[in-house]
Amino acid sequence: MTTAATPHPGQVSTQPLPRSLVPLPDEEISGYLLRLAHRLEQTPQRLAELTGLQSFGAASIPVRMLLRTSAEETARLARACSLTPREAQALCLASLADRYPPADVVLHPLPGGRSGLWMQQAGKIASLDRWVFTRPVRYCPACLAGDASELQQRHGGAWKKLWRLPLVFACPLHRCLLTTRCPACQQPIGAAGGGLISRPCEVLHPAQCRAPAGDSAAAHAARARPPACGHRLDTAAPQVIDAAPLTHALAVQQRLLALLSAGSPATVHSMGVHVAVAEYVLDLRLVAGLIRCTWPVAAALAGPAPLADALADHVEQRRRRQYRPSDHGHHRTAFAVIYDAPPTDPLASAGLFTAAVGILTGETGTCADRLEPLLAATADTAAWRAFAHRASATCSPALRATIQTRLEALHQPTPRGHNLKSDNARRNGTDALRAYHRRMGHLVIVPTGDCRFDHRHIPQHMTDEWFDESFPDLTGISAVHLRRTAAIRLVQMSTGGSQFRAGGLLGIPPGRVMSSTVPVRAWTDDPHNGARLAAAIDAFARTLNTTTDLIDYGHRRAALHGWEIPPDDWHDLLSRLLAAHPHTHISWWQDRKRRLASVLVWAAVTQGDHRLAPLVMAEQRRANQGKTNMLVFGLQQARYRARREPASPTAALISLLTPYSQQLAAKIDHGSGQ
Numbered sequence: 001m002t003t004a005a006t007p008h009p010g011q012v013s014t015q016p017l018p019r020s021l022v023p024l025p026d027e028e029i030s031g032y033l034l035r036l037a038h039r040l041e042q043t044p045q046r047l048a049e050l051t052g053l054q055s056f057g058a059a060s061i062p063v064r065m066l067l068r069t070s071a072e073e074t075a076r077l078a079r080a081c082s083l084t085p086r087e088a089q090a091l092c093l094a095s096l097a098d099r100y101p102p103a104d105v106v107l108h109p110l111p112g113g114r115s116g117l118w119m120q121q122a123g124k125i126a127s128l129d130r131w132v133f134t135r136p137v138r139y140c141p142a143c144l145a146g147d148a149s150e151l152q153q154r155h156g157g158a159w160k161k162l163w164r165l166p167l168v169f170a171c172p173l174h175r176c177l178l179t180t181r182c183p184a185c186q187q188p189i190g191a192a193g194g195g196l197i198s199r200p201c202e203v204l205h206p207a208q209c210r211a212p213a214g215d216s217a218a219a220h221a222a223r224a225r226p227p228a229c230g231h232r233l234d235t236a237a238p239q240v241i242d243a244a245p246l247t248h249a250l251a252v253q254q255r256l257l258a259l260l261s262a263g264s265p266a267t268v269h270s271m272g273v274h275v276a277v278a279e280y281v282l283d284l285r286l287v288a289g290l291i292r293c294t295w296p297v298a299a300a301l302a303g304p305a306p307l308a309d310a311l312a313d314h315v316e317q318r319r320r321r322q323y324r325p326s327d328h329g330h331h332r333t334a335f336a337v338i339y340d341a342p343p344t345d346p347l348a349s350a351g352l353f354t355a356a357v358g359i360l361t362g363e364t365g366t367c368a369d370r371l372e373p374l375l376a377a378t379a380d381t382a383a384w385r386a387f388a389h390r391a392s393a394t395c396s397p398a399l400r401a402t403i404q405t406r407l408e409a410l411h412q413p414t415p416r417g418h419n420l421k422s423d424n425a426r427r428n429g430t431d432a433l434r435a436y437h438r439r440m441g442h443l444v445i446v447p448t449g450d451c452r453f454d455h456r457h458i459p460q461h462m463t464d465e466w467f468d469e470s471f472p473d474l475t476g477i478s479a480v481h482l483r484r485t486a487a488i489r490l491v492q493m494s495t496g497g498s499q500f501r502a503g504g505l506l507g508i509p510p511g512r513v514m515s516s517t518v519p520v521r522a523w524t525d526d527p528h529n530g531a532r533l534a535a536a537i538d539a540f541a542r543t544l545n546t547t548t549d550l551i552d553y554g555h556r557r558a559a560l561h562g563w564e565i566p567p568d569d570w571h572d573l574l575s576r577l578l579a580a581h582p583h584t585h586i587s588w589w590q591d592r593k594r595r596l597a598s599v600l601v602w603a604a605v606t607q608g609d610h611r612l613a614p615l616v617m618a619e620q621r622r623a624n625q626g627k628t629n630m631l632v633f634g635l636q637q638a639r640y641r642a643r644r645e646p647a648s649p650t651a652a653l654i655s656l657l658t659p660y661s662q663q664l665a666a667k668i669d670h671g672s673g674q
Contacts, residue, residue, distance in 0.1 A: 017050060020081045021151065024158035029065055029091040030196050031159025034206035036081065038155050045200035052076025060195025063134050064119045066164065067105050068094040093132060093161055097122070099260055099277045100165065101394070102131035123621055125394050130341045131166055131285060136188035138163045138178035138346060140171035144207045144234035156207040156234060162260065166342035167284070169349035170253040176238035178346045184231035187211040188344075199228055207234040249303055249350040252357050272364035275396040280360075282395040285340070286388065286403075287356040287371075292318065292339045293384050294377040301358045301370070307351030314348040340387070360399070368402045375403065379410035382501055389504050394621065451494035453544040455505040456554030458490045459607030462540070470536035477523040481516040484609065486537050488513065493541060507557055508612060552669070556606045559668045561614050564598040573597070573656050581649045596634045597657055604661035605668070610635055 021036050037047040048054035048061045053073055069077065069092055078088040089095055097104035104122040121128050143160065146152025162168045163178060170177050180188055189209065190198060198210040212226040258264050259277050267274040270283060291298045295315040302308040318338045343349050359370045378384045385407065392400040462483040471482065491502035503513035524530035544550060565573075595615055603610040610616065611632065619631040642651040 015080070016082055017080050020083070021155070023083070023087055023091060024152075026160045026162060027091065027158035028093070028161040028164065029069075030061075031206060032091055033061075033197065034159070034204075035155045037203070038206055039151075041203060043201050043203055044197045048200070051080040061197055061200060062117075063194075063196050064105075064107075064117065065196055066093060066134055067103055067119065067132065068092050068107060070107055070117060091161075093164060096161065096165075096260060099262075100281055101125065101278050102128040102165075102281075123394065125282075126390055127340050128285075133164045133166065133344065135190045136180050136344055137190035138168070138180050138344075139189060139233060140174055140176060140178055141234050141236040141238050142174040142176070143171060146234075156205065159206070162257065165260070166349060167256045167260070167281070167353060168253070169346040169353070170250055171238075172250060172254050172257065174238055174240075175250065176240045177350065179236065179239060180344055180346065182209040182211060182229055182231050182233060183236045185209060185211050185213055185229040187229070189233065202228060204228060204230065205232065207232055209233055246304065246306065246350075249307060249354050252354050253350070255357065256353065270360045270396065271367040271398040271402065272362070273396075273398050275398065279394075279396040282391070283360055283399045284353065284356045286391045286395050286399065287359050288342065288352050289339045289387060289391070290371075290374050290378065290384070291352060291355050291359075293381070294374045297374050297377050298355050298359070301355035302351035303354045306347060307354060310345055310347035311343070311351035311355075314343040314345060314352075339384075364398060364402070368406065371402060372406060375406045376410055379407055382497065386500065386504055386510075390510075393617075451541065451545065453490075453541075453550060454494045455491045455502070456552050457544060457550040458487050458494075458506065459551075459553050460484075460487055460506045460508065460557070460612065461603070461607055461609040462486050463607060466536070466540055470539070471532070476526075476529070477520060478516075480609070480611075481520050482533070484508065484512070484516040485520040486533070486540070488517065489537055490541060490544075493537075505554075507608070509617075512612065551607075553606055553608075556665065556668050557608065560602050560605060562618075563602065564615065565594055565601065567594075569660070570594045570597070573653070573660065576656055577649060577653055580652055592630075592634065593653075595631060596638060597653065599631065599635060600638075600654065600657055601661045601664065604657065605665045 017036075017040065019039060021032070021039060023032050033044050033047055033051075033053075037044045040047065042050075045054065045061065049056050049058075053065060053069070053076070054061050065073070069088070074085055074088045077083065077091075078085050081088070093100075093103040094105060095103075101123055102121070105119045106122045107117045107119055110116045110118055137159070139159065140163075144157050146155075146157030168178070182189060187209075189211070202210070204210060209229040209231045211229045213229040259268055259280065264277075266277060268277055268280045270280050275283070291302075292311075292315050296308075296312065299308050299312070302311050318341070321338055343352060359374075360367055362370075388403055388407070392403055466486075467479065467483060471479075474482070487506055488499050488502045488508070491505055492499065495502065495505065499513055499517055500510050503510065520533070524533055599610050599613045599615050602608060602613045602615070616631050616635075638650050638654070641648055642654050645651060
């Protein structure tokens with residue numbers, strides 16, 4: 001047995017190993033460690049210590065290394081295995097990040113000075129972690145057997161990175177579906193254990209099953225660890241795709257694999273336009289959730305019986321998880337957990353992505369027609385609309401516009417005054433609304449019944465007049481939280497439902513809803529504070545009920561979504577600024593200042609929170625985690641400078657934006673454009 005140098009306890013070795021392996025094409029890090037450990041006749045755990053991927057004596061290899069290793073870990077791995085840094089980085093799924101957003105992650109040190117790292121999705125897109133399989137693992141037996149080379153005959157072929165992606169369900173090279181289970185013990189591959197590699201302290205062939213064999217219950221009772229199954233997965237018979245209808249699914253797989261290839265074009269034709277591959281992947285995610293939520297509406301697009309039946313079984317299993325038992329009865333599982341988690345069964349995946357690709361393929365009108373029955377089936381499902389609102393923010397503009405337009409047509413907002421107490425039919429509807437939200441598990445506020453306004457007439461950031469009159473001596477709570485919570489509660493008064501639904505109607509993300517409503521709820525535990533807030537909200541509601549010409553803030557928010565000051569208007573504003581401040585360096589007032597001014601105009605026209613402006617949110621999504629949002633920083637600096645230096649060019653610009661904002665608001669309200 002080959003013995004490598006032993007590092008001092010608590011340290012890692014950075015010395016090159018006596019022998020190494022060149023990574024195979026598309027090989028992922030766990031498979032590479034298994035093959036190299038087998039060649040060196042070492043356990044995977046020992047090899048991880050020698051390569052610096054695991055500290056000495058740690059219980060397991062962190063699963064996060066499947067997606068990304070830190071710069072130090074990459075350097076140690078490259079030095080120990082005689083690889084280039086690029087070869088070491090290519091072993092992780094983050095090498096696919098530019099085309100596959102779920103693999104785009106960043107690492108952060110643990111808080112409190114603790115050793116270790118934690119991982120976060122770089123784009124801050126919720127729930128994308130479900131779209132990378134860490135366990136169980138799919139595989140192609142023929143690929144694991146390797147080629148005719150001596151090294152692959154001894155140590156097997158590659159465990160491929162792409163097998164970790166839900167979009168990959170078949171092997172075009174061997175024309176077979178991937179499999180997830182061992183043919184001997186029928187257990188999922190890679191599902192046991194808490195680290196990157198199951199049984200890291202055992203020397204096994206890279207293609208051997210590491211699941212526990214025999215009677216695991218009896219072994220546990222005897223306080224003995226059951227041995228590994230040990231079956232050679234590379235000897236299993238592949239599930240060959242022979243039937244003519246299934247060859248269409250194989251063609252879909254070839255198309256998806258081509259998109260993920262580094263040398264392929266950066267755009268793909270979808271819904272009649274060219275979109276970035278990363279956006280197309282997120283389109284598939286959104287459409288896949290819609291297909292499963294409305295199943296069997298899209299059954300005809302899923303392919304022949306084997307594919308449709310497997311997808312139907314998957315959907316039925318997920319729906320059975322909708323209400324799960326708890327200590328206090330049954331509770332409802334979140335929508336995203338049910339319908340956003342991709343299937344692990346390759347046959348169900350084949351049906352799901354065949355249908356999704358079929359919906360997105362073609363011209364815009366054709367794709368919209370295919371989406372129509374699915375959207376109609378779920379237009380009144382609040383959970384799906386909330387999921388679609390979050391997911392569509394990062395998908396392609398074509399799909400986002402189609403979904404928004406069709407949903408607005410299918411789910412009309414409640415007309416003003418439709419929920420008056422004198423309307424008996426509306427009272428019956430309110431009872432139904434209460435029952436619906438209780439069934440969905442929402443925190444419910446039932447409409448008060450006398451509101452002649454709805455969410456369109458409520459400003460996202462409550463007016464200064466209301467705030468100054470209601471809370472002249474505010475203490476103990478942030479004004480931002482109070483304004484935001486008051487707006488949310490007014491929407492709940494008029495429309496009903498949960499605070500998250502109300503926040504979504506105002507354009508407030510769920511995280512911001514929680515960050516404001518939770519501290520306000522604690523603040524209102526004081527009866528005096530609670531009475532003041534309730535009285536202030538009721539007073540504002542009475543004002544809205546008695547106003548004959550309400551402002552449609554919802555229309556303003558929609559009209560200015562993604563809007564920036566046109567270049568001609570900006571040059572006109574700058575010329576007036578230079579007239580008052582002729583010594584201003586105009587080179588400092590180009591595109592960055594134009595975007596900053598656009599946010600200020602948006603906040604003034606919509607009476608919105610500048611932190612939630614579409615341009616600010618888009619900038620935050622583009623910024624790397626941990627980096628400063630320069631647009632927010634610029635806004636803070638501009639407001640501070642305007643307060644401290646009233647005669648400065650910045651203060652003059654803000655003054656010029658006031659009449660500009662008023663004119664723009666009048667144009668939007670009268671339908672004469674932006």
